Every structure is written in C-alpha cells, then in structure tokens.
Amino acid sequence: MAVALLIGTSALAGMAALAPRQGDLASISLETVSQLRDTLLALVQQKGTAWLVQTSPEDVCAYLLGISNSSVTFSGEIGSLGCGASPPPGVPFATIALDLFSRPVVLEAWENGQL
C-alpha cells in the first residue's frame, strides 16, 4: 500500500512539475511583444520618418501621449527629450529605434494591465 502511495504521489508531483503553464505564459508574452512591435512600426509607417524629423520633440511626445489609451501606453525618447512613463517592471514591452541623422528616436509601447 505504501509503495503504491509512493508511486502515485511521485507521479502526481512529476505531472505537476511538467505542467506547461510557464511555457504558455512566456509564449503569450512573446505574442504581446510582437503585436506591440507591429503597432509601433505601423505608427512610424503611418506618420513617416519625415514627420519624426520635422515635428518638435514636444509635439511628438504629445502625440504619443494622445494615442495612449486604456489598452496600450506609448512613450518615447525624441532626441534628448524623454516622454511618458517607463514600462512597469515585469510588463512585456516593445521598442523601435530609428537612428535618424539629426535626431535619434526610440519608441516604446506596452499593454496596460499586463503583469
């Protein structure tokens, strides 16, 4: 009986340890980052690189804050001006960097409520 109990307990413990939950969570996180990166690229493609060069850093920041919503938060660093909050620790986020001749631009996005 004790042997049967030992085998059963060991097997159940093994099955619990092999549960694929962690891998699933990591995959969901990667999927989120990929979607956020696509969102950032779409933003750059829609506004254009000339817009990023010609618009004042303050106006670019205002735009990023303006399009942030309850689902996604955008932030960035336009030249030497940083705007918006940094992603909360542990939250998956995406970054796009454009090393423009006159102004390096870094754009970030993350989903709100993702922890």
Add this chain to the structure above:
Amino acid sequence: MGKRTAVGATVASAVIFSVLLASSLSVYCATQEGHRLHLVSNAADAIADAALAIEGAGATNALLKEQALLGSQVLDCGSASATLSEEISGLGETQTSSNLTVVATASLASQGPASDNLTMLAPFGGYVEGAVNTALYEQMRGATAQLGVYFAKNESHYVHLPVRMVDMASDCSLALSEAEEAISTTVAPECTPSAVSSIIDEAVGESSSEASSSGLRLAVYSHLNGTAPCSVDVTVEVSQPSVAGPGGNFSVELRGEETAVFGS
C-alpha cells in the same frame, strides 16, 4: 489472496502512473519545443522589424544629407547632374544595432518605380521624373545566434527630393545661350553697363517670365569685361525657393557663367 491483490494493485498503479507520467513528459517536451519555436519565430520577427526600421532610417538619412548638400552649395548649370551623381555616391552609410548591420549604398537614379514599398518614406518615396532621384541598395545581415536565427536581406529603394533639377538646368542653359547669342549678333553696341544690360534683359525676358510662372527664379547679371572689343561676363542664376524636404524647407541654386564679345 489479500497479499496477492495488494501486489497486483501496486503493480497496476505503478503501470498506470508510469504511463501518465510518460504522457505528461511527452506533452511537456512538445510544449517546450513549441515554446522554443515560438522564441525562434519571435526572434526572426524582431530582426525583420528592426531591419525595416533601420532601412527607413537609412533612406531618410540619405535624403537628409542630400538636402544639406543641395542647400549649402551653388551647382554649375552645365555640370549639376555630374556633381550630384558624384556627391550622392558618397552618401552611403552603415547602421548597426545589437544584432543587425545594414550597409546602404546610394547612387543618382535616372529611372525607377514611381512608388516605394517603404511607406514610412512618404512623400519622398519613389522615382519622380525631373526631380533629384536616389537609388538606395541596402544589404541587411543579422543573427540571434543562440536561437540559430540568421537574417539576410538585400533591397533596393527609390527616393527623391522634389527639386526641379532638370527644369532648372535647362532654364539656366537656355538663358545663358540666349544672352550669348544676343551679344554675339549685336554689332557695335553702346558699350556701357546699362546698354549691355538692356540687350541681355530683352534676350532672356521670355525665359525669365516662364521660369517665374513655374515657381523658379531666374536672374541674369552682366559685367563689362572690356570695351575694345566690347566684351561682357554674363552670369545666370536659377533658384527653386522653399523646397519641402524631409528636414524642412530649403532652397536650391544653379549658376552658369559665360564671357561673350559683341559682334563676334
């Protein structure tokens, strides 16, 4: 009998749980492999996205450098195209990120597609007849070695600055030849600055008006070089003010010079 049943139950449970454990292990291995593939796919996607951003930045940088070049010098009417061709060839650049290198080479384009697939370059993407067109050849190489992801892509892009270089060079050459012809066919004029200026203004008047109506500025200056025989230095300047470039508005100027002798 009871002992035999207990042993049987133990063996049966051992077999059942072993099968369950083996099943869990195979599911776990499959999930891990799925996760690894997801990581690989995401790494490939990340490099491709980074490459797209660097491609766009590289093309924009080439345009910005061209704009700076064009706005900071006066090109010669007759050799503007050759000078631009040489200068644009030197505008290539190499951009690197943590796992990606993009080498871009540039050349003055004489033909190309009217649109470009890098929409972020709008409104400067694509080839436009008569404008300053640049062909960019970008070689991208990247890797996330620990995942075995290697990225290689070569692409050509066409971009332009809305500078009416062909019209400007043509107007400049035409005005210069009109002035030269008027001088060479006028025999024994009054060799004074005002008389010479009047002859030249009349000769290029129509070209000047046409340039002006099409948004260009054409000006002709003359300077007496000698009175016996009456010779004159003629300078024609054609400019396109307020060109909307990727770095803001700028102006472009071409200049042509000629020395002509009256009645020659």
